Amino acid sequence: MDCLAVAPVPEVTPEEERILIRDISAAAEAQTKEGDTFYLIASRESEEAMKN
Numbered sequence: 001m002d003c004l005a006v007a008p009v010p011e012v013t014p015e016e017e018r019i020l021i022r023d024i025s026a027a028a029e030a031q032t033k034e035g036d037t038f039y040l041i042a043s044r045e046s047e048e049a050m051k052n
Contacts, residue, residue: 012020025042032039 028041032042
């Protein structure tokens with residue numbers, strides 16, 4: 001069995017990770033349409049956040 005070399009992943013600060021997740025979520029949300037799984041999950045999370 002051959003072993004593959006994997007390049008080390010650079011450490012990301014919590015702030016950088018938060019920004020990356022925000023940007024990825026915004027890009028995904030921009031491409032959603034009603035009925036998509038992401039749309040359903042995101043809209044439920046939004047409703048939950050508004051209640052609290």
